Amino acid sequence: MVSNRVQVIVQSSKFHRVALFVFAALLYSKSMSHDFILSWDDHVYVIYNIYIRAITTDNIYAILSTPFIGNYLPLHILSYMFDYALWGLNPSGYHVINVFLHAVGAVLVYDVVSRISGGRFIALFVAAVFVAHPINVEAVSWISQRKTLLSAVFFFGSLLAYFRWRRDSKKLWYGLALLFSVLSVFSKTSTVILPVIFIGYEILIVREKPIKWIAFLPFVIVSLAGTGGTVLSGIRGTAIADNTFTSEYLFSLVYPTMIPVYGKYFLLLIAPVNLSAFYDTTIYRSFYNPVILLSLSTYLYLSVMIIRFGGNEFRFWVLWSVVCFLPSANIIPIQIYYADRFMYLSMIGFYACIAIAARDVIRWSTKKLNMNVNTTITFVVSIMILVALVGLTYERIDVWRNELSLWSDTAQKSPDIYNVRMNYGTALKRAKRYKAALKQYENAAKLRSTPEVIWEIRTLREIVDDSLRTK
Known part of the structure; x- marks a missing residue:
């Protein structure tokens, strides 16, 4: 009872x-x-x-x-x-x-x-x-x-x-x-x-x-x-x-650059490892690149399969996942190719599709194969x-x-992004770890030499030199 x-x-x-x-x-x-x-x-x-x-x-x-x-x-x-x-x-x-x-x-x-x-x-x-x-x-x-x-x-x-x-x-x-x-x-x-x-x-x-x-x-x-x-x-x-x-x-x-990125989101939802605040993104400048053509072919195949075999409920959640992602899909470019936060709504549709597919497979196996x-x-x-x-x-x-902790992790995973090195340098400077900050700014300068990073390097070199003279 x-x-x-x-x-x-x-x-x-x-x-x-x-x-x-x-x-x-x-x-x-x-x-x-x-x-x-x-x-x-x-x-x-x-x-x-x-x-x-x-x-x-x-x-x-x-x-x-x-x-x-x-x-x-x-x-x-x-x-x-x-x-x-x-x-x-x-x-x-x-x-x-x-x-x-x-x-x-x-x-x-x-x-x-x-x-x-x-x-x-x-x-x-x-x-x-x-x-x-x-x-x-x-x-x-x-x-x-x-x-x-x-x-x-x-x-x-x-x-x-x-x-x-x-x-x-x-x-x-x-x-x-x-x-x-x-x-x-x-x-x-x-x-x-x-x-x-x-x-x-x-x-x-x-x-x-x-x-x-x-x-x-x-x-x-x-x-x-x-x-x-x-x-x-x-x-x-x-x-x-x-x-x-x-x-x-x-x-x-x-x-062209965004075409493979859509597939990377798919992988991040299935196997969410090595997540990062910024991601190194391979730049493509033509739709005729083999990677782009393969990606487009895969998306087309999946679309045909969903339209042909998916039920209305399944199609709705596919629609949800795709549509909720569109504002971040760089149709109107936003200077960020992809980020974890862009999937906050879209992932709901993705996992609803997985749950529905699992339910339907169980029903089919029970009915057709007598597998309970x-x-x-x-x-x-x-x-x-x-x-x-x-x-x-x-x-x-x-x-x-x-x-x-954030920029240390991000710099390890995405070392070739200027903003990552700059932000890590800023965080280290705020923590008064001047030598380490200088190294990050120098790494940033190798990626992109800007007035901002040049000024930071000059300033920190003076601070580091002064501390050495004091010792």
Whole structure:
């Protein structure tokens, strides 16, 4: 009797939500003692940001009207204003909020997946992987990626409100879906793809005709406004280079280079080892390179197989994975070829596809081959996957402990990137390890000789020489 009651509780949605939240909080608990990454965006968004120092109408207006680092993401910056009001410049508080948002996001992922795919096991597995996958460490452990977490929470909220509106047609839910979409886009513009997810849901999951196309119009307007604001602020700032939209830059550099990168993301999701804050990227300048042709052929083959053999549910999650990745796919170049944080939403669709494929294979083997796959085996395999991911994530969280640990790790994995050497040198200089800092700046100068690095080398040589003379 008691065991049956426990089983009912363990299998309930409420228990799953609580378990996911606690799982996320425990896994990332040690990141709450981490420092700011002063040499990478945290100094602009938080440390030296005068607009977050007090909750005033002037500061709020400034945040709503000012792009930061070439990005117009006002809600992201406003969140730091409330952080500062609570704990000043104590980084622990900022990390607590990031972990909280990731935990809330995991619960919402569970609700979204269960609403679309029905089965609680699939939803629980996907949400647990969302919590535990090391590719998400960058988004959670880096304070400046609050925008990724915040926008995701609003993104999931908009989806759930939309699903509720489709069920009972109450205008309140439609209004909430639209409100959450606005909040999401102005936290981080990568969620401008939300209307495409809605349309895919209607076509592939709901499949009711006629589709009320007019219902998507307000969401499309929000997405266009967010995209336009980001592009304009990026052009005025540093996020989008002057030569970004020339055919030579796009078709003889960015697009050929990105083709194999899409496959690398696929590998990182399956085998998330050697993750890095920056990745050395092989540059390609022609679509006729054998690597590019092989990559394109592989993508074409997979597309044909999905269209021909995939069910509508599977196709929807493929659509989700691809569409959520598009804003970071360098269609509009963003000067970063690939980064872990770009997969925060996309990986949900990828692992939903894996879970659905596994479910369908089990059903097929049971029906066609009379092979009864025990649920215990499925459970054990899932736990083994999660344990492996947790181990990798726990190790990866340590890398983000402070700027020295981050850039030391990144310089080992991606030694030929100028910004990595510069940031590592800056971190070492801040720690008063001048000889080591000088070496990093000299390495940076070998990659790219800029006035900034030349000045740093001269300054540090004087400091090192003075210390030697003093001795």
